Amino acid sequence: MTRKIIKVGYLARVEGEGSLLIRTEGNKVEEVQLKIFEPPRFFEGFLPGRSYDEAPDITARICGICPVAYQMSTVHAIEDAFGTIIPEHIKQLRRLLYCGEWIESHMLHILLLHAPDFLGLPDAMSVAKAHRTQVEAGLRIKKVGNKLISTLGGREVHPINVKTGGFYSLPAVARFKALEDELKWAKDATHKLLEWVSGFDFPDLAIDYEFVSLKNSNEYPFNEGSIHSNKGLSIEVRDYEKHFQEQHVEHSTALHSIRVGHGSYLTGPMARFSKHFDLLSNDTQQAASEFNVDVACVNPYRSIQIRTLEVMYAIDEALRIIKIYDDRLAPSVEVAPRAGTGYAATEAPRGTLYHKFEMNNDGTIKTVKIVPPTSQNQKRIEDDLRRVITDNIDLAEDKLTHLCEQTIRNYDPCISCATHFLKMTLHRR
Amino acid sequence: MSHQSKPLFIALGNEYRSDDGIGIAVMAKMKSISKDSFEFVHHNGDPTDLIDLWSNRDVTLVDALYAQDYACGVITIIDPLANNSLTPSKPTSSHALSVQEALSFGEILGKMPRTIRIYAVAGENFAPGTHMSRPVEKAVNPCVETIMMNHRETGEDHA
Secondary structure: OOEEEEEEEOOOOOEOOOEEEEEEEOOEEEEEEEEEOOOOOOHHHHOOOOEHHHHHHHHHHHOOOOHHHHHHHHHHHHHHHHOOOOOHHHHHHHHHHHHHHHHHHHHHHHHHHHHHHHHOOOOHHHHHHHOHHHHHHHHHHHHHHHHHHHHHHOOOOOOOOEEOOEEOOOOOHHHHHOOHHHHHHHHHHHHHHHHHHHOOOOOOOOOOOOEEEEEEOOEOOOOOOEEEEOOOOEEOHHHHHHHEEEEOOOOEOOOEEEEOOOEOOEEOHHHHHHHHHHHOOHHHHHHHHHOOOOOOOOOHHHHHHHHHHHHHHHHHHHHHHHHHOOOOOOOEOOOOOOOEEEEEEEEEOOEEEEEEEEEOOOOEEEEEEEEOHHHHHHHHHHHHHHHHHHHOOOOOHHHHHHHHHHHHHOOOOEHHHHOOOOEEEEEEO | OOHHHOOEEEEEOOOOEHHHHHHHHHHHHHHHHHOOOOEEEEEOOOHHHHHHHHOOOEEEEEEEEOOOOOOOOOEEEEOOOOOOOOOOOOOOOHHHOOHHHHHHHHHHHOOOOOEEEEEEEEOOOOOOEOOOOHHHHHHHHHHHHHHHHHHHHHHHHHO
């Protein structure tokens, strides 16, 4: 019987640091460990005692790639605790800020982290050398996302204009109007990039996923809605912890999430796309059809196409919101602190981000619980790896190792959030 | 004088991470003594943005350096173009993309600075906090003086 051990000591092109260890015996996968070895970051430990108005600036620091997601889940959870009613124009602006984050985060992953896998190239620099036109266009698209965030958020990374109740101030209409032409260019350029990534060679894989995402009846999900899955789950966000459980595993400083009684699940672009295709813009739906991206896509390697489609949608959505934007409206509403517990989930680029804030009467934070998308996906990633290794057990070790790394990158894992991540070890026996 | 014709001063780093605030401290001092000599930018270090910012400009960049072989406060001046010291980047997480990767990207995409001089100040404490180590604090003035001296020497080229 052949025993194999595959080790990847440091997984490249993911956000953060981690490693992978796989042991096989004959055709059987004995062990898969996606090891997350960065130390816990204790955000839930040092938020208690701080004032509610400090929270969005603190949780934003959990991630440099998706700070808006943390700010959005934080303010929505605190507003839920305080009973704050947010007017429609502020809801729209929060969507606009999220559009910026989806554009910049997705483009970074599509172009610099994931595309090299499909092109047989080692890194982003090699992609830039071989596909300069696409990389130049992609970086320019990413910059449009950054510009949206800095215009509304005050700066590109860790925005400073977000507060509980809305925004500290609103930019002049002209500042958004100045972005319209670039957004229109970006939409066309994204369509061309979609054509490019659709030409990649996607490994065959079909997995019967449980897709989990927010659902809001009239909009592709960003900030609002209840939590649904394609396997019958339909719950309010406040009931999240009754249906999802975090488990500690020895090899990871990030907790694994499971749906109670069901096991691993997938959150992120594929889940959103599959469940809410009909809420995408017409042009995005048409582009999906043009490049044969199946609404019921269950091949995780095709997530690169779906991310590109979500960029196109975010651009359309940004253009729509800019068109109705009115800088004469109030940037925020009054917030009246009170004791209570608030719950929120929003859709980070990588998936659903759950927050629970328990607040004291004076507006200070009593307890916090944060469940990032990568920790929700981590068990699902290990389950995907088991399947991929089983299906490809006879591949040469270097090819199998690459396939495993590519499989992990399908998820655009943000280990820094989950807490950080990769090194891979394969033991074949 | 238009901004484009001025040399560009880029401060990298985080003033809330102790010695990582050296770039911003040097920039503040520079502004106080010679605010018109440079266009000053405090940048978050995103390579995809840096390459657009510095393309075809004369660049002075100040950042903190962490290396066990360097005593805290030591200033190292690097001219990556003159020394032809661009080396291939190693695969890593996107969190670790550095000025090195930005230069490599710039070279591939034709967005290189016309000239670039990097002033790297060795630090020892990068924990949260706004106080720099004493040797790093003491390096601010020599760093400014060296930059200004080099600026005067190359001033005509930059005009």
